[in-house]
Amino acid sequence: NYLRIVGLEIHAQISSNSKLFSGSQVQFAAPPNSLVSFFDASLPGTLPVLNRRCVEAAVMTGLALNCSINKKSLFDRKHYFYADLPAGYQITQQRVPIAVNGSLSYSLCIDNKMSQMVTKTVRIKQIQLEQDSGKSLHDDTRSQTLVDLNRAGVGLMEVVMEPDMCCGEEAAAAVRELQLILQTLGSSQAVMSEGQLRVDANVSVHHPGEPYGVRTEVKNINSIRFLAKAVDYEIQRQIKELESGRTILNETRAFDSKLGCTVPMRDKEGKQDYRFMPEPNLPPLILYDAKSLPANMNHQQVVNIDWIHERLPDLPSVKRAKLVERYGILPEHSFTLLNEDGLSEFFEDVIKQTQMKPKKVIGWILKDLLSYLKKHSLTVKESPVSSFLLADLLNRLEEKEISSTAAKQVFAELWKGEGKTPLEIVKEKKLQLIQDQKDLEQICQTVIDGQENEVMAIKAGNRKVLNKLIGLVQRETQGRSNPVLVKQLLEKKLSE
Amino acid sequence: RCLSLIKSTKFLNAYITVAEETALKQAEESEKRYRRGQPLGVLDGIPIAVKDNFNTAGIETTCASNMLKGYISPYNATVVQKLLDQGAVLLGKTNLDEFAMGSGSTDGVFGPVRNPWSYSRQYKEKSVPKSHSEDKDSNWVITGGSSGGSAAAVSSFTCFAALGSDTGGSTRNPAAHCGVVGLKPTYGLISRHGLIPLVNSMDVPGILTRCVDDAAVVLGSLAGHDPKDSTTIQDNFKPFELSNLPDVSKLSIGIPKEYHAPGLSSEILALWSKAADLFKNAGAKVIEVSLPHTRYSIVCYHVLCTAEVASNMARFDGLEYGHRSDMNKSTESMYAATRREGFNDVVRGRILSGNYFMLKQNYENYFIKAQKVRRLIANDFVKVFGSGVDILLTPTTLSDAVPYTEFIKEDNRTRSAQDDILTQAANMAGLPAINVPTALSERGLPVGLQFIGRSFQEKQLLTVAKWFEKQVKFPTIQLEEVKRHDHGVFQHQKSASFL
Numbered sequence: 001n002y003l004r005i006v007g008l009e010i011h012a013q014i015s016s017n018s019k020l021f022s023g024s025q026v027q028f029a030a031p032p033n034s035l036v037s038f039f040d041a042s043l044p045g046t047l048p049v050l051n052r053r054c055v056e057a058a059v060m061t062g063l064a065l066n067c068s069i070n071k072k073s074l075f076d077r078k079h080y081f082y083a084d085l086p087a088g089y090q091i092t093q094q095r096v097p098i099a100v101n102g103s104l105s106y107s108l109c110i111d112n113k114m115s116q117m118v119t120k121t122v123r124i125k126q127i128q129l130e131q132d133s134g135k136s137l138h139d140d141t142r143s144q145t146l147v148d149l150n151r152a153g154v155g156l157m158e159v160v161m162e163p164d165m166c167c168g169e170e171a172a173a174a175v176r177e178l179q180l181i182l183q184t185l186g187s188s189q190a191v192m193s194e195g196q197l198r199v200d201a202n203v204s205v206h207h208p209g210e211p212y213g214v215r216t217e218v219k220n221i222n223s224i225r226f227l228a229k230a231v232d233y234e235i236q237r238q239i240k241e242l243e244s245g246r247t248i249l250n251e252t253r254a255f256d257s258k259l260g261c262t263v264p265m266r267d268k269e270g271k272q273d274y275r276f277m278p279e280p281n282l283p284p285l286i287l288y289d290a291k292s293l294p295a296n297m298n299h300q301q302v303v304n305i306d307w308i309h310e311r312l313p314d315l316p317s318v319k320r321a322k323l324v325e326r327y328g329i330l331p332e333h334s335f336t337l338l339n340e341d342g343l344s345e346f347f348e349d350v351i352k353q354t355q356m357k358p359k360k361v362i363g364w365i366l367k368d369l370l371s372y373l374k375k376h377s378l379t380v381k382e383s384p385v386s387s388f389l390l391a392d393l394l395n396r397l398e399e400k401e402i403s404s405t406a407a408k409q410v411f412a413e414l415w416k417g418e419g420k421t422p423l424e425i426v427k428e429k430k431l432q433l434i435q436d437q438k439d440l441e442q443i444c445q446t447v448i449d450g451q452e453n454e455v456m457a458i459k460a461g462n463r464k465v466l467n468k469l470i471g472l473v474q475r476e477t478q479g480r481s482n483p484v485l486v487k488q489l490l491e492k493k494l495s496e
Numbered sequence: 497r498c499l500s501l502i503k504s505t506k507f508l509n510a511y512i513t514v515a516e517e518t519a520l521k522q523a524e525e526s527e528k529r530y531r532r533g534q535p536l537g538v539l540d541g542i543p544i545a546v547k548d549n550f551n552t553a554g555i556e557t558t559c560a561s562n563m564l565k566g567y568i569s570p571y572n573a574t575v576v577q578k579l580l581d582q583g584a585v586l587l588g589k590t591n592l593d594e595f596a597m598g599s600g601s602t603d604g605v606f607g608p609v610r611n612p613w614s615y616s617r618q619y620k621e622k623s624v625p626k627s628h629s630e631d632k633d634s635n636w637v638i639t640g641g642s643s644g645g646s647a648a649a650v651s652s653f654t655c656f657a658a659l660g661s662d663t664g665g666s667t668r669n670p671a672a673h674c675g676v677v678g679l680k681p682t683y684g685l686i687s688r689h690g691l692i693p694l695v696n697s698m699d700v701p702g703i704l705t706r707c708v709d710d711a712a713v714v715l716g717s718l719a720g721h722d723p724k725d726s727t728t729i730q731d732n733f734k735p736f737e738l739s740n741l742p743d744v745s746k747l748s749i750g751i752p753k754e755y756h757a758p759g760l761s762s763e764i765l766a767l768w769s770k771a772a773d774l775f776k777n778a779g780a781k782v783i784e785v786s787l788p789h790t791r792y793s794i795v796c797y798h799v800l801c802t803a804e805v806a807s808n809m810a811r812f813d814g815l816e817y818g819h820r821s822d823m824n825k826s827t828e829s830m831y832a833a834t835r836r837e838g839f840n841d842v843v844r845g846r847i848l849s850g851n852y853f854m855l856k857q858n859y860e861n862y863f864i865k866a867q868k869v870r871r872l873i874a875n876d877f878v879k880v881f882g883s884g885v886d887i888l889l890t891p892t893t894l895s896d897a898v899p900y901t902e903f904i905k906e907d908n909r910t911r912s913a914q915d916d917i918l919t920q921a922a923n924m925a926g927l928p929a930i931n932v933p934t935a936l937s938e939r940g941l942p943v944g945l946q947f948i949g950r951s952f953q954e955k956q957l958l959t960v961a962k963w964f965e966k967q968v969k970f971p972t973i974q975l976e977e978v979k980r981h982d983h984g985v986f987q988h989q990k991s992a993s994f995l
Contacts, residue, residue, distance in 0.1 A: 038571055042811040044564070044692040045551045045573060047725050077807055079854075083827050088810025145827055147815065275854035277807055277863070280696035282726055301730075 002205045002242075004235050005212060006171050007163030010178065011156050012188040013132065013196040014057045020131055020155035021048035021091065028194050032148040040153040042086035047281045052303065054155035055098070057187035058129050059287065059308050061157055062099030064181050064315055065124045069305050071287045073098045075129075075279040080272055083147050084134035092158075094276050097128035098285065104161070105317060106177040107335060108169060117332050122174050125160040132156050151195075157188065163202060167235070168228030175199055176224055180316040180338060192223050199227055203234045205242065213238070213248060218262055220254040230255035234262050319344070327351065327358035336366055342380035343370070346387050353391030356398045364394060368408070372415055384417030393422040400482055406431040433482050437489075440473075440481060444489045447472045458494055466490060498543045498587055502654045504977045508610045510639075510648035512548045513556050514588040519543070522585040529583065538713055540583030545649040545658040548589035549596050550701070551690040552576055555586070559692055560604025561594045563812050563819050563838030573690020574722050575659060575701050582717050587655050590645030594840050596661055596694045597805070598908050599669055599915035601644020602900065603842050609644040611637045611674055611897050612652040613941050617974040622940035637897035637941060640673035640915070642666040643702060647674035650704045653978045657714050660702035663694045664797055664912070665892075665919025667702025668931040668946060672892035675933040675942030675973060677961075679703040679711045680919075682952050683926035684729045686715075687722030695804040696727075698923040708932065708962040712738050715954060729952075736955045741963040745779030750885035754790035757917050761895040763937050768891050771934065771945050774967055775889070785885060787876040792869050793921045794913050799853050799866035805843070806850025812838060842908045874925040881950050887960050888948040891918055896937035918946065928954050930961050933970040942970070 016026055024037035039046040062069050074096045077089040102124035110116040134152035136145050159178065165171050179197060182188040190197040204215035218234055221227045233255075238248050253262040288297075290306040314322070320334035323344060329337075337344040347365045351358055369390065373383060393414065397407045406426070413425045426432055434440050447469055448455055457465045466487065473486045502514055526541035535541070546552060549559045551569040558564045572580065580586065593603045602608035613619050614636035623635060639648050643660025647670035650658045660667040662680040671678020679702060686701045693699055701718065705711045716735025722728045751772055756765065776782045814820030814834035821833035839847070853862040880888070893915065903911065922929040928951070931944040947964070949957030 041816045043551075043569065043571075043817060044559075044811065045569070045690040047689050047727075049724060049726055079807060079810060081810070081813070081828070081831055083815060086811060086813075086816055088813065089807060143824075273856050275806075275851060275856075276859070277803060277854055280727075280804065 001207060002239055003208055004166040005163045005204045005206070005215070006165040006167065006231055006235075007202040007215075008159075008161040008165070008171060008175065009200045009202070010159045010161065010175065011132075011198040012061075012159060012178075012182055012190055014054045014155035014157060015186060015189050015196075016051060016053040016057065016155055018051055018053075019153040020051050020054050020129065022046075022153055023049075024153070026154050027150075028196075030150055032146075033150060035150040036152065040086065040149055042088075048091060048279070050282060050285065051155060054129060055285065055287070055303050056308060057155070057185075058098045058127055058157050059303060059305055060185045060312060061159070061182065061187045062102065062127050063305070063309050063312060064185055065099070065102035065104055065127070065159070067099035067102030067124060067127060069099050069287060070096055071289070071292070071305075072096065073129075073285045073287075075282045075285070077277050077279050078274045079277075080274060082133070082136070083145050084136040084149075084152065086134070086149060086152060090131050090133065091279050091282070092130035093128035095278070097126045098287075099127040100125070102127075104174060104178060104181075106170075106173045107331075108173050109332070117335070120165075120170060120173075122164045122170075123162040125162050127160075128158050130156050130158055163204075168230070168232035171199075171201060171231050172224045172228040175227060176339070177316065179224075184313055184316055184319075201227065201231050201234070203231060203238065204248070205235060205238045213242075214250050216248065216250065216262075217252045218255055219252060219265065220256075222257065226255060226257050229257075229260055230262060233260060237262065327362070329358060329362045333362050333366060336370070340370065340373075340380060346380050346383070349387035350391045350394070353388060354394045354398070356394045361394060364390065364411075368411055385411070385414045389414055389422065396422055396426065400433060401435075402426055402431050402433055403479060403482060405479055406433070430478075430480070432480060434477055434480050437485075440477075440485065441489055441493075443476050443481070444473055444486065444493060447476060448490070448493055455494065466494075498654050501652070501977065502587065502649075504980070505612070505652050505654060505975075508612055508648050508652060509607050510590055510609050510645040510652065510654070511545070511588045512558055512560065512591050512604075512606050512645070515555050515586055518555070519585050519587050522580075522583075526583050526585060536581065536583035537717065538582070539579060539717055541585060542583075542657065543585045543587050543655045544579055545587050545590050545646055545655040546576055546579075547592055547596075547643050547646045547658070547660045549592060549661055549692045549694075550576055550589075550659060551692070552586065552589065555589060557589065557692070558606075559595045560592050560606055561838065561840070561843070562605050563835075564817075565605070565819065567818055571690065573701075574687035574724060575718050576690065578718055579659075579714075587649075590643070590649050590658060590660075592645055593642040593842070593908075595692070595805075595809075595843050596642040596663060596666055597842050597846060597912075598641045599665070599912045600638045600900075600903050600908075601641035601670060602638060602903060603840060603908055605840070608900060609639045609641075609648050610900075611639045611644075611941075612648050612975060613637065613673075613675060613897070613973060615975060615977075616940065617976075618936055618940035618971070620940075622938065634901065635899045637899050638673065638903050640670035640893065640897060642670075643678075643704065644670045644674075646702075646704050647671050647676055647678065650674070650676045650706060651973060652975060656705070657710055658704045660704050661691055661694070661699055662702040662919075662923065663699050664801070664916040664923055667704060668892050668919050668929060668944075669915060671704055671931040672933070672944035672946075673897040673942060675944070675970065676931075677703075677705045677708055677711050677933065677965075678931040678944075679705075679715065679954075679958075680922060680929045681715060681719065681954060682928045683923075684727055685719045685733070685928075685952060685954070687718075687720075687725040687728050689722055689724040693804075693808050695801050695923075696808065697800070697804065698926075700923075708930075708958055708965050709738055711930070712736065712954075712958050712962075715958075719954075731952075738955075738959055738962050740966075741959050743779060744775055744960070744963060747775070747780040747960065748884050748886050749775050749780050749782045750785040750880055750888045751782065752785050752787045752790070752880070752888055752890060754787050755890040755918055757894065759894045759914065760891060764891045764893070764895065764943055767934055767943055768889070768945060771889060771964070771968075774964070778967075783885070785880045785883075785888070787873075787880065787921065789869065789872045789876050790921055793873050793924055794917055796866045796869040796873065797916065797920050797924065798849075798913070799862050800870065802846045802850035803853050803863055804850070805846040806848075806854065809835075809839070809843065809847050814838070845909065870924050873921055877921075877925045877927060877948075886950070887957065890946045890948065892931045892944045892946040893918065896939055896941040896943050922948050927951060928957050930957060932961050932965050932968075934964075934968050936971060 646658035651674040823833035
């Protein structure tokens with residue numbers, strides 16, 4: 001009898017060559033303090049200069065999330081003191097951000113079997129451009145703080161999702177979809193483990209009909225899996241607290257992944273007044289569209305929203321719909337294809353190289369290939385079985401050169417990555433289906449002759465017993481007979 | 497020559513750093529270029545000084561503060577680079593109020609700057625010794641501020657031009673007290689990249705010279721879009737030469753009545769009036785105008801200035817550069833100690849005020865309100881210029897320079913509030929303004945008048961200023977030290993192109 005309210009604040013690092021307001025490079029895991037410009041180090045007298053690529057990334061993202069792009073947005077200073085913030089303030093967009101009022105649709109499986117999917121929507125409150133901070137590491141043994149400013153000034157898009165979600169699964173699905181969108185757009189690489197996507201969750205609970213409860217902010221969530229766990233834990237914790245008659249504090253909590261719970265955080269900022277002030281060194285950011293673009297404007301100095309809109313790639317939802325339409329696969333299949341980096345491309349490559357129908361190919365991709373990849377913790381790119389090899393194998397199956405059981409064996413062999421082709425493996429392991437019909441007929445006859453009782457039962461009307469005969473033929477041929485053909489032959493003989 | 501003059505006028509305390517070696521080298525290079533007939537430009541070889549809040553690569557930049565004592569910047573401010581690219585010779589960094597906060601150039605850690613006119617024959621003749629045993633030095637007068645060092649340097653002939661900065665009058669005020677030309681350009685015309693900011697939305701680099709023509713020359717080398725400063729305008733700037741205005745009959749001069757401020761000395765009032773008559777008699781249309789919101793500008797400036805100061809000073813934490821306290825119990829305590837040790841009272845006072853105004857509960861009532869009032873002040877000018885007035889004529893200061901002992905009787909904040917009143921509104925509105933030395937006061941000290949022009953109409957502003965300069969024929973300073981050095985300097989003092 002509690003309503004669960006979950007909202008998210010997501011920081012996505014913009015994929016660009018240089019930082020948001022200075023020309024120093026953006027690169028992961030570079031030697032400490034090797035990517036720091038005078039401006040990043042806050043040397044007195046330096047001024048911010050806006051990076052065009054970052055603006056374009058934000059506009060692309062805003063359009064992909066169905067936002068209104070503000071043609072005029074403003075920059076502000078947010079003040080607080082911390083070792084990783086050299087200027088003593090962060091440049092952000094507090095008053096008027098670059099994009100507002102969008103939405104994101106994501107899908108969930110109703111049950112665990114992935115057979116029924118439901119679509120949900122979360123409202124996007126806004127997207128704002130802001131600077132990332134540097135990194136500080138506390139060395140307690142030597143009582144010192146180590147500061148690395150490589151990340152200071154890197155462009156971020158903060159995406160604020162309204163509290164329309166109600167559990168960890170929804171939050172995780174929404175973030176996953178956002179991640180796919182960002183990666184498709186190229187506006188952010190959005191890899192959580194590299195800090196390119198950071199998620200903070202806002203959680204509260206209340207009884208229906210009553211006002212919203214006090215919310216807590218949960219930070220330090222390092223993967224989508226942990227996001228679901230953290231949100232669900234926090235919901236349960238709050239419910240338990242309230243049920244015990246206690247109250248929820250409006251605080252920031254950190255998710256401890258080892259213990260699987262949230263703990264109060266040593267508040268680095270406290271209840272701070274950020275003393276927001278307009279950033280005086282940056283004029284308002286003006287964006288244009290085809291209508292408002294002045295005729296003789298320098299092309300280099302201008303960002304045209306319509307131009308960007310026209311060049312947006314297919315978003316994941318569109319890609320999925322196209323896969324379903326083009327190949328007749330199920331919606332849940334399309335989700336899995338897009339969820340795994342490179343898998344849908346692999347699938348389409350196989351389709352191109354085989355006569356097998358997509359509806360059958362998908363089974364091989366999702367059940368065989370994917371499970372092998374998962375078992376060995378490999379990405380699609382690292383697959384020892386290429387699309388060419390798999391297509392070749394599937395062709396042999398289509399040509400009825402081998403049975404489907406045999407095909408699975410060949411696949412397992414291919415997985416060893418010893419460079420053999422399917423044909424070589426089939427020959428080596430003698431997996432070819434018996435092609436000579438006469439031979440097969442003879443074997444069928446032999447089986448029929450040896451199973452008088454069963455034959456009688458079949459002739460009496462018990463069709464199920466036929467399967468036993470088929471099985472015997474299979475055994476006799478060491479699996480090298482096409483069960484469909486065997487069945488036909490047996491039936492023909494038995495009806496004679 | 498200039499370098500030795502700097503040495504003999506050391507008591508003025510105009511320079512914080514004298515870059516003797518590099519200057520001599522630059523001069524040598526320049527001479528070589530002239531011999532080849534390939535000077536880099538009009539300023540090639542011209543000795544200049546730069547206020548110590550501009551970044552100069554390899555030369556200490558202190559802002560007259562303990563916070564940046566010993567700080568050697570790795571880059572040149574754009575304006576400094578432009579001067580060097582023209583072949584100018586950088587003599588050194590001049591003294592100022594700490595972080596440019598002040599109107600006397602008395603509150604820096606290197607001590608106050610003395611007005612060269614304190615030692616002029618003109619002043620000494622007029623001054624009455626207070627007692628027999630009076631120290632010759634004790635009634636020296638201030639330069640005004642905060643660009644006092646630059647003004648003194650130009651005034652005492654140690655350089656031909658100097659860079660100052662102007663946020664509330666910091667170039668025009670000392671220019672008036674030291675009898676030199678002080679130009680505040682339109683906001684957005686000259687790059688602020690490398691100028692350590694006081695108020696980002698009002699700061700401009702200022703130009704101090706001995707005559708209006710020189711100011712135009714320096715302006716020509718400095719103005720124009722800088723991609724490193726997003727607040728500079730994109731339009732192409734065309735350097736100009738000032739023509740001799742044949743007549744002023746086509747001009748409309750506005751006399752804003754609110755600039756008859758309380759505390760304005762009768763001397764200056766009379767001079768202002770005389771100047772207006774000068775224009776009238778020459779055929780110009782001289783009319784009284786009103787800028788009704790002038791009286792709110794000081795309070796408005798106080799709020800906006802301190803707010804930006806609080807923000808701009810937040811970066812001084814001792815972590816990346818500058819003074820760092822030995823206190824190392826925690827990051828926070830290190831920050832606090834560093835800032836207490838590095839900043840003087842004036843700076844700390846403004847930071848505290850500024851943070852107060854920016855608190856969430858105060859922001860609307862103070863900061864936003866001040867922004868609105870600022871727009872009203874700017875609109876006053878728009879209306880007046882829109883009604884046909886070309887140039888405004890006002891006093892620059894309330895009186896001539898006061899003795900140092902007098903000046904320090906009031907605190908920095910009080911003095912700033914008093915002294916900025918005539919110059920400050922131009923910064924609010926971003927307009928160009930110039931001080932032209934006009935006459936000597938009864939005490940034998942310089943008094944200047946101010947012209948305020950339309951946005952980006954420096955050419956018109958300077959043309960009128962030049963005409964006025966020609967009419968008033970302001971006398972040359974008579975300094976022992978300068979005389980001793982070189983008679984020839986007097987002949988050439990009017991134009992920088994003679995060397």
